[in-house]
Amino acid sequence: MQERKHKVPIEIEKGPLEGPPVREKNMNAAKKTTLVAVPLLLGALALAGWGSCCHHGSPDPAQVRERVTARVEDALEDLQATPQQKTQILALKDRLVNDGLALRAGQKEAHAALLAAWDEEKPDPAKLHALIDARVDALRKFAHELADAGLELHGTLTPAQRAKVSKKLHRWASMR
Numbered sequence: 001m002q003e004r005k006h007k008v009p010i011e012i013e014k015g016p017l018e019g020p021p022v023r024e025k026n027m028n029a030a031k032k033t034t035l036v037a038v039p040l041l042l043g044a045l046a047l048a049g050w051g052s053c054c055h056h057g058s059p060d061p062a063q064v065r066e067r068v069t070a071r072v073e074d075a076l077e078d079l080q081a082t083p084q085q086k087t088q089i090l091a092l093k094d095r096l097v098n099d100g101l102a103l104r105a106g107q108k109e110a111h112a113a114l115l116a117a118w119d120e121e122k123p124d125p126a127k128l129h130a131l132i133d134a135r136v137d138a139l140r141k142f143a144h145e146l147a148d149a150g151l152e153l154h155g156t157l158t159p160a161q162r163a164k165v166s167k168k169l170h171r172w173a174s175m176r
Contacts, residue, residue: 061101068097079161088156092149103142110135 072093076086113131117123154162 059104064101065097068093079157079164081157081161085156089153092152092156096146096149099142099145103138106135106138 069090072090073086076089079085081089110131114128117128117131157165
């Protein structure tokens, strides 16, 4: 084996927390990012149990609810949420998890319908397109629900709590 004579220097980029402080002109962009990221965080929390509890097959809804509840409760503890905030946010979480699980259950039915169409001698294009449109509409409805939930969460938290959430969201987004 031959030894390399020249080594190529590796440049390491600074992470988001190592760079210069955020300037005032960037604050509007940060606020917009937060408003977009909060619903995404809620969606991730609503769906978090799926990735970690079931790698094969359908997730157990009870496990999903348990894991998401634990994560949300930890976050509320970190934010030092008031009892009223906890009640509102946990109700919001329950609504999102229930709707997310229902959306997931519909996916299994859609897959079965697609497989059945594939096995037909001559699949009906209109039927396939209607199925796809129905799934897209269901996903769109859930995405809008996530956005509304993010706005509701934003209004429930204090400015200091939102700042903590924003910091975590920016750190999370920089790792993706």
